[in-house]
Every structure is written in C-alpha cells, then in structure tokens.
Amino acid sequence: MSKRILFNVLQVLVVMGFSPLAMGVLNRFKEIVQSKQGPSIFQPYRDLWKLFSKDEVVPEESSWIFRVTPYIVFVAPIFVTLLIPVLTDYPLFWAFMADMVGAGFVLALGGFFAALAAVDTANPYGPMGASRTRMVGFLAEPIFLIVFFTVSFVADSTIPFIVQQKWVTPISNFFEPSHILLLIAFVMLILAEKGRIPVDNPSGHFELAMIEESKDLEYSGKGAALMKWGGWMKFFVLMIVFLNVLLTPWGLASTLSWEAVLLAIPLVLIKILLFIVFLVFIESSLAKLRLFRISEFMSAAFVIAVIAMLTSAFTQ
Amino acid sequence: MQGFQDMATIMGNLNALAGGLFIIAAVGIVATRQVGACLKFFIFQSIFLAASAFLLGARPFSTHLMAVGVINLVTKVMFLPWLLRHLLKEEVYARREITQVVSIPTSLIIALGLTIGAYFFSLPWLKAAAVTGAPRINVPVGLAGLLLGAYTLTNRREAVPQLLGLLAMENGAFFAGVAIAPDLPLIAELALAFDLLILIFVVGVLTRAVHERVGTTAVGALAKLREEGHK
Numbered sequence: 001m002s003k004r005i006l007f008n009v010l011q012v013l014v015v016m017g018f019s020p021l022a023m024g025v026l027n028r029f030k031e032i033v034q035s036k037q038g039p040s041i042f043q044p045y046r047d048l049w050k051l052f053s054k055d056e057v058v059p060e061e062s063s064w065i066f067r068v069t070p071y072i073v074f075v076a077p078i079f080v081t082l083l084i085p086v087l088t089d090y091p092l093f094w095a096f097m098a099d100m101v102g103a104g105f106v107l108a109l110g111g112f113f114a115a116l117a118a119v120d121t122a123n124p125y126g127p128m129g130a131s132r133t134r135m136v137g138f139l140a141e142p143i144f145l146i147v148f149f150t151v152s153f154v155a156d157s158t159i160p161f162i163v164q165q166k167w168v169t170p171i172s173n174f175f176e177p178s179h180i181l182l183l184i185a186f187v188m189l190i191l192a193e194k195g196r197i198p199v200d201n202p203s204g205h206f207e208l209a210m211i212e213e214s215k216d217l218e219y220s221g222k223g224a225a226l227m228k229w230g231g232w233m234k235f236f237v238l239m240i241v242f243l244n245v246l247l248t249p250w251g252l253a254s255t256l257s258w259e260a261v262l263l264a265i266p267l268v269l270i271k272i273l274l275f276i277v278f279l280v281f282i283e284s285s286l287a288k289l290r291l292f293r294i295s296e297f298m299s300a301a302f303v304i305a306v307i308a309m310l311t312s313a314f315t316q
Numbered sequence: 317m318q319g320f321q322d323m324a325t326i327m328g329n330l331n332a333l334a335g336g337l338f339i340i341a342a343v344g345i346v347a348t349r350q351v352g353a354c355l356k357f358f359i360f361q362s363i364f365l366a367a368s369a370f371l372l373g374a375r376p377f378s379t380h381l382m383a384v385g386v387i388n389l390v391t392k393v394m395f396l397p398w399l400l401r402h403l404l405k406e407e408v409y410a411r412r413e414i415t416q417v418v419s420i421p422t423s424l425i426i427a428l429g430l431t432i433g434a435y436f437f438s439l440p441w442l443k444a445a446a447v448t449g450a451p452r453i454n455v456p457v458g459l460a461g462l463l464l465g466a467y468t469l470t471n472r473r474e475a476v477p478q479l480l481g482l483l484a485m486e487n488g489a490f491f492a493g494v495a496i497a498p499d500l501p502l503i504a505e506l507a508l509a510f511d512l513l514i515l516i517f518v519v520g521v522l523t524r525a526v527h528e529r530v531g532t533t534a535v536g537a538l539a540k541l542r543e544e545g546h547k
Contacts, residue, residue, distance in 0.1 A: 172322055175329035177336035296347070299424040303343050306428055310435055311336045311453075 004093040007261055011086040012078055014265060019236035020044035020229065022272055029280040030203075044232065048225050056221030059121045069117035070219065070226035076110035077233035079103075084160045084237065085244050087264040089252040091161040099158035100148050103241075107234060111137060114227070118215040125207040129214025132291065136199060136211060139298035140192050146305040147185055150178055151246075154312050160241065164249040178312030179246075181304055186242055188301035192294075194235045197283040199294055236272075243271045324375065331371045331450060335457035338364040338491060342464040343427045345484055347420050351476050352409035355397060358480045358487075361461075362392035365487050369494045372450050381498050384505055388490070391509045392483070396516055400476065403520035408476060408533050417471050417536070427464055434460035454495035461488025473536025475523040479516065486512065 024041035031038025040046075058067060080103045082094040098106070115133055118126035152158040154176070155166035167173050192199045195212025207214060216227040244252065251267035253260035289297055341364060344357035366388040373381025401409075416423065435456045442452055465488055468481030493500065527533050 170322060170325070172325040172329055175326050175333060177329065177333040180333055181336050181340075296420050296424075299421045300343075300347065303424050303428050304340060307336055307339050307343075307431065310431065311332055 001093070003256055007088060007256075008082055008092040008094055010261065011088075011092070012081045014086060014268075015077065015081045015233055015236055015240070016229075018269065018272075019232040020048060022236055022239070022276065023232045025273065026276050026279065027203075029276065030283060033280060033284045044228075048229060051220075051225035051228070052222055054221040056223050058223075059218065061122065062117075062120050062218075065113065066117050066120045066218075067223075069113045070223040070230070072113045073110045073230035074226040074233075075230075076106050077230060077237045079106045080237050081233075081240075084241055085164055085249075085252060086240050087253055087261050087268065089161070089164060089249060089254050090256070091159070095161050096159060100151070100160055100163070101145075101158060103160070104144055104148065107237070108137070108141075110230065110234065114215045118218070121218045123218055125210070125214050125217060128208075129210050129212070129217075132211045133195075133215065136192050136195075136294060136298070139295060139302075140189055143185060143189055143298065143301050143305050146302070146309055147182055147189070150182055150305070150309040150312055153309070154178055160245045164245045167246070168249055176312065178308045181308035181311065183242075183247055185301050185305040185308060186246060188297065188304070190235075190238050190242060191282070192298060192301070194231075194238065196279065198286045198289045199297060201288045239272055239275055240268070243275060244268070327371050327375065328450075328453075331368055332453045334364045334368045334371065335453050335491070338368070338457055338487075339431055339460050339464070342461050342468075342484055342488070343424065343431075345477065345480055346427050346464055346468050346471065347424050349412045349420075350409075351411050351474055354477045354480055355400065355409065358483060359393055359397060361484060361487055362388055365491050365494075366393070368454065368491060372454075372494055372498065378498055380500065380502060381494060383502055384490075384494060384500075387505055387509050391512060392487075395513065396483075399513065399516055400520060403517070403524055404476065404527070404533075408474075408523075408527065411474070411533070416473065423467070423471055427467060430463040430467060431460045434463055451492075451495040455492045458488045458490070458492025458495075461485070461491055464488070473534045475519070475526065475533040475535045478535065479519045479523075482515075483512070 021041065021044070024039070024044045027043070028038045028041045082092075083098055083100075083103050111133065115130040118130035120126075148158065151163055155163040157163055157166075167176075167179055173179065191197070195202055200211040200213075201209070202213065204210060204213070207217070216224060216231075219227050248271055251264065251271065253264040338361055341357045341361035345354055345361070348354050348357060366385040369381045369385035369388065372378070373385065418426065438456045438459050439452075442455060447455075462485050465481045465483070465485030468484060469478055472478050472481060523533055523535070526535060526538070530538065
C-alpha cells in the first residue's frame with residue numbers, strides 16, 4: 001500500500017520535473033525546422049528559476065481572484081496526475097478518487113480561474129483573450145464529452161487505468177474504428193485546448209491576436225512562474241492521457257516494483273518525444289486559422305468524435 | 317485457430333475503420349471550401365471504398381470483390397482526377413467557394429444529422445432481416461455516403477463539387493453494394509465504371525464551356541436562360 005502511494009507521488013514528480021523539458025524540446029525542434037538555432041532545451045527551467053527569484057507586482061485594483069489563480073492553475077494538473085496512468089498500468093492509490101470526467105472538470109477549473117483573473121485586472125487585452133479562450137473552450141467541451149462517452153461505452157468504465165487495458169486486450173481492439181477516430185478527434189482537441197497552431201500561435205507576441213497567451217500577461221515573478229509551469233504541466237498531462245490511455249498503453253510498469261516503475265520513466269519520455277516530433281510536423285505545416293474559422297475546425301473535430309461514437313455504438 | 321480468429325476480427329475492424337473514414341471523407345466533400353481539396357477528399361473516399369472491397373474479398377477470397385476494388389482504384393483514383401485536371405483549367409481548382417448555401421458549421425451539423433439518420437433508419441431493417449457481419453457495417457455507411465453526396469449536390473454552387481457530390485452518392489451505393497451483393501456480375505461493374513467516365517467527360521466539357529462563356533464555374537448562380545447572340 002505504501003508503495004502505491006509512493007508511486008503516485010513519483011508520478012506527480014515526473015510530471016512536474018519533465019514538463020518544462022518537453023516544452024523546451026518542442027520549442028527547439030520548431031526553431032530547427034524554421035532554420036534557426038533556437039534556445040537550449042533547458043531554457044524553460046532557466047525561465048522558471050529567473051521568475052521565481054524576481055519580485056512580484058500585483059495590480060492594486062485586482063481582487064483575491066488574481067492572487068489565488070496561479071496556485072489553482074498550478075495545482076489542477078497535479079490533481080489530474082494522481083488520477084491517470086503516467087508510469088504504471090495498474091491503479092495506484094488515488095486512482096479511484098475521480099474518473100476522466102472528473103479529471104476534465106479539474107482541468108477546466110484551472111482554465112476558468114485563469115479567465116477570471118484575466119478579466120480581473122481590467123487590462124484591455126486580458127478580457128479579450130479570456131473571452132476568446134472561452135469561445136474555444138465551449139466549442140471543445142462537447143467534443144470532450146463525446147470522446148469520454150465513447151471511451152466509457154467501449155471500455156465499460158471511465159477510470160483511465162481500466163480504459164487503457166481495453167485497447168490492447170485483445171490486440172484487435174486497437175483497430176476498432178471508434179478507437180482510431182477518437183485519436184484523431186483527441187489530437188485536434190489537444191491542439192485547441194493548449195492553443196497550438198492551427199488554433200492559436202503560441203509564439204506570437206501580438207496582443208490583439210493572442211488567445212491562450214494573453215491570460216497571464218499581467219503576472220510577474222512567482223505568479224508568472226506558477227502560471228507558466230501550470231500551463232506546461234497541463235500540456236504534459238494531456239499528452240500523457242493521449243499516449244498512455246488512448247494510443248500506446250505499452251511500456252508502462254506492470255509490477256509493483258521500483259525497477260519496473262523507474263524503467264517506465266525513460267520509455268514514457270521516448271513516447272512523448274515521438275509525439276512532440278509529430279506536433280512539430282503539424283505546427284510547421286499548417287497556418288494559423290482566422291478566429292471565425294476556429295468554429296469550423298472544432299465542428300470538424302466534433303463530427304469525427306460523433307462518427308467514432310456511431311461506429312462503436314452500432315457495430316457491436 | 318486463435319490467430320485465424322484474431323486476423324478475422326482485425327480485418328472486420330479495419331473494414332469498419334474504412335467505413336468511418338469513408339464517412340469523414342464524405343463530410344470533407346461537404347465542408348471544404350477549396351475545389352482542389354474537395355477533389356482530394358473524393359480520391360480518399362474512393363481509396364477507402366476500394367480498401368473495403370479488398371478487405372471483404374480477401375477472406376473468403378472473392379475474385380469479384382478484388383476486381384471491384386481494382387476497377388475503383390483505376391477509374392476513380394487514377395483516371396478520373398487526371399481527366400478532370402485536363403478538362404478544366406488550374407484556376408478552377410484553386411478557387412475558394414465562399415457562397416455556400418448554408419454556412420460550413422451548420423452544414424457540418426446537418427451532415428452529422430444525415431449520418432445519424434442513416435444509422436437510425438438502416439439498422440432496424442438490418443436487425444429485422446437478421447443480417448450479421450459485413451453488411452451490418454457497410455449498409456449504414458453506404459446510406460450515409462449517399463445522403464451526404466445528395467446534400468453536397470444541394471449545398472455547393474461550384475460545378476466540380478456538385479459533380480463530386482454526385483460521384484460520392486455513387487460511391488455510397490457501391491460501399492453498401494460490396495457487402496450486400498458481392499457476386500454482382502463483373503460486366504455490370506465495368507459498364508458502370510465506363511458510364512462514370514462518360515458522365516465526367518460530359519460534365520467536364522459542359523463546365524468548361526460554361527467557364528468560357530460566363531467566366532465562372534459557380535453554376536448555382538446561373539438562374540436565367542440566355543439565348544445565343546444575346547450578349
């Protein structure tokens with residue numbers, strides 16, 4: 001029992017420790033594709049160190065929401081990490097605390113507070129970005145729900161640790177149409193939810209065009225560090241859900257021993273590296289959509305998710 | 317024996333996957349703006365149709381279905397795009413169509429409704445007829461393809477997407493057909509494939525003439541008859 005608790009805590013440490021690295025690698029790869037040299041892959045760690053050792057400025061007019069938000073944004077992905085299989089393919093201590101819908105809710109809570117905090121300071125760009133994020137968010141919500149419903153319908157469960165087993169036992173389940181179509185819809189969701197190209201340009205510095213980035217414009221010092229780190233962890237968690245629960249549930253520890261769990265860490269990192277290469281390919285080959293075309297992108301994802309549901313619900 | 321069973325399940329699943337992607341390609345024909353992208357979606361749709369024919373024909377082995385797959389690949393994936401590209405100028409394919417009758421998100425929702433309707437109407441009938449196996453997958457998908465093609469015909473205003481809608485309907489009928497009537501005489505398939513090419517040729521030449529006379533291929537906008545010499 002104590003091991004299950006320790007492994008669960010280890011999962012959180014892995015997500016906290018490696019999420020800046022994943023971001024650094026992603027940024028570096030993108031720069032290389034654009035024929036630039038790019039910053040070191042450890043740059044996000046340096047950014048965090050710099051921000052943590054700087055003073056924080058809080059606008060006088062802002063309320064408690066502005067001060068609380070960095071902590072909520074930082075803690076929400078950590079809670080989700082407790083619920084999902086990062087390193088092991090058997091349920092850990094806190095695995096049954098909530099299911100996938102609960103995890104989605106916790107992640108959405110972080111986004112909700114970030115949007116509120118952006119409105120709170122009355123900076124002209126914050127509310128604009130916040131309302132755009134909400135627009136993308138409410139278009140993403142039905143897709144999330146349909147994906148979860150389909151998964152739970154096929155696997156008879158909404159606990160990620162149990163769902164993960166379903167796709168590979170027997171192996172023919174992997175080729176189920178609902179599975180493959182869900183994967184496509186989920187990739188589109190990750191792109192929308194984390195503000196990547198084609199929905200948003202994460203490296204843009206033009207406030208009028210920002211969607212995701214404009215929410216933490218007002219933060220400085222420790223608040224900014226927590227917001228950034230929370231955002232990276234959310235991205236990492238979404239990738240883990242996609243890879244470990246939906247796409248490739250292999251390479252995870254299957255016994256309750258330290259060796260197996262520690263060996264799982266490099267394997268999971270390799271999977272994430274491959275996924276990052278795929279993301280770089282998408283981001284480098286597409287252009288950012290105009291704001292009102294985002295609804296078309298999202299409705300395409302919605303159509304794919306519903307067709308996944310149809311093919312799973314009716315062919316059985 | 318176990319491996320044999322697994323293989324059969326995997327092939328059944330792959331056939332269903334081809335069906336799912338077939339519907340998505342049909343939705344793509346409904347919803348893409350650019351005419352060239354529309355043509356690409358149609359090519360993908362035909363590839364999935366051929367894949368389904370190959371998968372169904374592989375076990376038990378059926379020469380008819382294999383031949384259907386090959387005819388599909390040759391006519392729809394290779395010859396048809398080549399013919400269309402040569403008949404119409406490059407300008408036609410680069411055009412973006414912004415005046416669809418219904419806006420794109422709305423037409424995606426309508427397309428979804430049509431797909432759900434296809435499943436909703438065909439499955440009770442399949443269950444009543446106690447059909448199992450491949451037709452259970454292919455018939456609803458084929459019906460959905462048929463309905464989505466018909467919707468494309470009503471919604472698009474450009475000539476080429478309208479033609480592709482018509483061909484998508486034909487694809488849908490074939491998708492259901494390979495499962496229901498795997499032993500359709502080969503001569504019928506060949507005749508159909510040939511008819512199809514004639515159809516494309518006629519529509520292509522017509523569109524070309526329209527393009528030369530009116531300067532556009534948005535045939536949905538042509539509402540009045542004009543007499544010769546009345547320029």
